[in-house]
Amino acid sequence: MTARKPSGRRRFKLAGAVAIGTAAALLLSGCTSEASKGWLPSERDMTDRTQYGWDLWINSWIAALAVGVLVWGLILWCIIAYRRRKTDKGYPRQLSYNLPIEIFYTFVPLAMVFVLFYFTDIAQTKILQRSDDPAxxxxxxxxxxxxxxxxxxxxxxxxxxxxxxxxxxxxxxxxxxxxxxxxxxxxxxxxxxxxxxxxxxxxxxxxxxxxxxxxxxxxxxxxxxxxxxxxxxxxxxxxxxxxxxxxxxxxxxxxxxxxxxxxxxxxxxxxxxxxxxxxxxxxxxxxxx
CATH class of the missing domain: 2.60.40.420 (Cupredoxins -  blue copper proteins)
Structure with missing residues (x-):
């Protein structure tokens, strides 16, 4: 006995319920006092230490978005440039490796991790620094x-x-x-x-x-x-x-x-x-x- 597949109407209702539930969760999560302030639950100069966490967080997002846009662009370019044409026959030419590209996608992620580690260490050191004579x-x-x-x-x-x-x-x-x-x-x-x-x-x-x-x-x-x-x-x-x-x-x-x-x-x-x-x-x- 096989399970009956949901009809198109039932699938539409299910997708609608999922969408409504997701939207409700996002709206409710925005009701907290922390979320009402946007990206971060604070202001940059709330204390003399918040600026370091603030700058690290914002700049990390900027770097992540820049990398994301680059990767998405390359994916779309590959999809369009190397799409299968009507005149194509058989399998496309197979490449076993490309040494320059492999070096590139090994070196660049490592460099990004080291840069992130460097700035994280600077921010953490400043945030955790103790005072010799606190008031x-x-x-x-x-x-x-x-x-x-x-x-x-x-x-x-x-x-x-x-x-x-x-x-x-x-x-x-x-x-x-x-x-x-x-x-x-x-x-x-x-x-x-x-x-x-x-x-x-x-x-x-x-x-x-x-x-x-x-x-x-x-x-x-x-x-x-x-x-x-x-x-x-x-x-x-x-x-x-x-x-x-x-x-x-x-x-x-x-x-x-x-x-x-x-x-x-x-x-x-x-x-x-x-x-x-x-x-x-x-x-x-x-x-x-």
């Missing part, structure tokens, strides 16, 4: 499924608990907020209390893992005030999708005011390793230092 040092501790922020020099902290994001209004107020002063160099010390997490603020075009037992460093200078979204981008368990945080870049006066508010709440000191999953230290809510 603000923040010990960021990722945990299932929230964040703790220790403001080291200010000797204050903010701790987050997992927020049940039920789609109701006010969800943003239930997740922790990281405060950063504008035009001041910030160093984030990324640590994890349990499993591997990843710290990402899309607007800053920087992302880095937080690994248990290892401290990673992220350094930058915010250059524009505003409110931004942050999230964990390493699958870390059941509620990974709800491991969110806010970022507020404010003036120095507003930052100092926020630090004083934390002190007034009794949130002085640092929440350190005592709450790490594998810590052998005696639990102590806050390390006064």
């Amino acid at each position: 603000v040092v923040i010990d960021v501790r990722a945990k299932q499924w929230s964040w703790d922020f220790n403001y080291v020099k200010e000797n204050t902290y903010e701790t987050g608990t997992q927020a049940q994001l039920d789609g109701k209004t006010g969800a943003r107020d239930r997740i922790p907020t990281l405060y950063l002063p504008v035009n001041r160099t910030v160093e984030l010390q990324l640590n994890a209390r349990d499993v591997i997490h990843s710290f990402w603020v899309p607007a800053f075009l920087q992302k880095m893992d937080a690994i248990p037992g290892k401290t990673n460093y992220m350094t930058f200078t915010p250059q524009k005030e505003g409110k931004f979204d942050g999230k964990c981008t390493e699958l870390c368990g059941e509620y990974h999708s709800e491991m969110l945080f806010n970022v507020e870049v404010v003036s120095q006066a507003q930052f100092d005011q926020r630090m004083q508010q934390l002190r007034d709440r009794g949130q002085s000191g640092q929440i350190g390793k005592e709450y790490d999953r594998n810590s052998k230290l005696t639990p102590n809510p806050v390390s006064k230092g």
Whole structure:
């Protein structure tokens, strides 16, 4: 028994459904706050480091499109120039190899990879460069499924608990907020209390893992005030999708005011390793230092 082939009408309906589904997916993906800004979820001078990732991304696309146009042009040229004519008989002449062409399509891709590697290395080196004396040092501790922020020099902290994001209004107020002063160099010390997490603020075009037992460093200078979204981008368990945080870049006066508010709440000191999953230290809510 053979399966009956779909009729032309059924094939048309199926193709239409696929097209509608694809269009809907593209439209919905454009509804996110990141996608609404176009090619990149940021502006070129959001921090002193975003320009490097921005330029690398845009220039890589330009190079890729240039190569694509060249390849598409060559394919069309071959299709037209070497198409089979009505007067042709038998098979076309067969060529076993063409040494100049083989050298060309071996050397050019290698050269492109080395050029891309060169500019990527330059951008990565500048993005990861640390400051000898950052104005603000923040010990960021990722945990299932929230964040703790220790403001080291200010000797204050903010701790987050997992927020049940039920789609109701006010969800943003239930997740922790990281405060950063504008035009001041910030160093984030990324640590994890349990499993591997990843710290990402899309607007800053920087992302880095937080690994248990290892401290990673992220350094930058915010250059524009505003409110931004942050999230964990390493699958870390059941509620990974709800491991969110806010970022507020404010003036120095507003930052100092926020630090004083934390002190007034009794949130002085640092929440350190005592709450790490594998810590052998005696639990102590806050390390006064």
